[in-house]
Amino acid sequence: MKILHQPIALRGHKRLTGMALAIALALNAAPKRAASEETKPAPDAAMVAAHEAAKGDGLLEALLTELDRSKAQLKMEQVQAPYYVEYRVNEVEDFGAEAAFGALRENQHVHVRVLRVVVRIGDYKQDSYFARGQGESNILPLDNDPIALRHQLWLATDDAYKAAGQALAEKQAAMKQFSADPNPVEDFAKAPQVIAVEPTASLKFDEAGWKKTLEDVTGLYKQYPDVQSVTASARFSAINEYLVNSEGTVTRSGKTTYNVVLSSAAQAADGMRLGRSPGFMVARPEELPTHDALMGEAKKMLETVVALRQAPIVEEEYRGPVLFAADAADDIVSSMVGQNLLGQKPQLGKPNRTTGAFATSYKTRVLPNFLSVVDDPTLKEFQGKSLVGNYPVDSEGVKAQAVNVVENGMLTNYLVGRQPIRDFPTSNGHGRAAPGGFPGPSLGVLLVKAEELKKKVVQMVTEQGKPYGYRVETLGPGNSPRLLYRVYAKDGHEELVRGAVFNELDIRALRSDLIAVGNDPLVSNRVGAAPTTIISPSLLFDELEVKRADTSKDKLPEYPAPPLKK
């Protein structure tokens, strides 16, 4: 390291010169003459059709113009030119508000455009989609100034191309550690050109009304001195997804989700922490509960929390029939069936088909033979309820399609995107992504279909000579019961209990101990990287173990809550 000793003048001030400023200056300097010169004839019919479809949408036009230029001109010496370029933009409009104890404590609006650029070099058989070669994300300008948009695209594409060059070399080097696969799975699935420019979505709701509702609902804490916290939140979101790729696919689709969650927590006298958080998630705002309905739901929630404080603890282990209500069954279906249906490609050098528990279960029985499961993202509503897992095209520009994943208990398909897995060389329209995120196989609308009627837990319990069975109303994190009732054999009455968990509630139990399902399918719209819907009936298990949860005996607060009178 060289060290210079020089007399210097140091002026005692500095400024924060942000990158944003520098970019803004660069953009202002750019003359606005792009519109006239960008319409060079596209080389092939697919791209001509793509440009035709994009007409009138400033964002799509800018994406395609820069896509053409990148595809045609990007080339570094000793690095191949890209064989595939993709731009995906998620325009997100978010409203979030939360109230606690009768007052608003959060209120925010977000409007952002998130860009994701994927540049692939190599070919469909083996390409650079690995490590940093999986794409670059950035934020795009919100208005449709074509030069401003393209400037960001230009820089992100340049980064993505250079990263792809490095990633392909890295991947090929990494693969040398593993013995060659005699039937290698290709890296990227070919997909037909899709042109689907759908209407965009936007949020429509009464902001002042919702803020008041949240405050009113949480103001109920005054009537429930035993409850330690009461919150209510509203998260409303409109996401418009734009995608163009060098295969000529142009898609635009919009989706709204409206999510309202109530939450409350308390401690029992012995210190056990208890909580409930019922939520409502819909695609159409008019399906949300009204002010009065939500007040009713909140009261119900608070009353069950109070009841849980008084409920007896499950001290002794139980093995016998357990009934999961539809509102609890959806969590079981999502975590134990849904996640395992995803055709997630394993790491380099791993031999399995997928990463889930069903990796080696193709064409074997994974559920009782009276159950079938289909994932159908084209389903817009079910029994009059909107489904947030619905979409027309996925985040990789592939048309959504219904996939029969489990037929009469047998696993017949996985949900896959454009990353092929063994025996599944093409996408079935399930490559989905959060804004700016990697697309990966995801559920859309997962529907459990049954052919058998509900049986009574009481009957079985009586036959097995047990005093009671269990019925689960809702589940909390980790599939532990939030509301669990004992159903007594002698007169069928129910008793709320607390402090229990299930032992060995796993895919084996689901395959062998699930003996009946109800005819009461319930729509469960769920938050996630990409919103999904699970439609499941109640589930009756022949034998499950219920045991005492290993909870900690936290102390109650040392002194009471502040008095309600000022």
Added chain:
Amino acid sequence: MRQKLIDEVKKQGKPYGLYFDDIQGGFTLTQRSLPQAFQVLPVLVYKVYADGRPDELVRGVDIVGTPLAALTRILTTGDQPRVFNGVCGAESGQVPVAAVAPSMLFSEMEVQKRAHEHERPPLLPPPGFEDAVLAKDGQAKTEVKP
């Protein structure tokens, strides 16, 4: 101040002095276990030549040192204080701070070459400049009077 800088350069028999016009920020180490040193990251630095040549904008130089040694080398200060409003991150997290100081002439200060990567500039010209030929070296001398 500028003349005083040139006078000092001549006195020390050096070909040039350095003029720091703008600084993007800096940091210092405050833990007991680490040396009590600071580093300042300038953005606009000029070589001021003793022989009357025009000032030359240079880049890739950082100021380093220890606070007590550096502050004892202030020869003189200007008479026009300037206000700096910014955000300072320390053990407290990010807090807004203001500092007021005049320009200062140091008899000696340690500088070091800034670490940087040799990343390639973008391959394609920026949108809107597709037809323009990119200046190949980008090294065009910028002569700016401070």
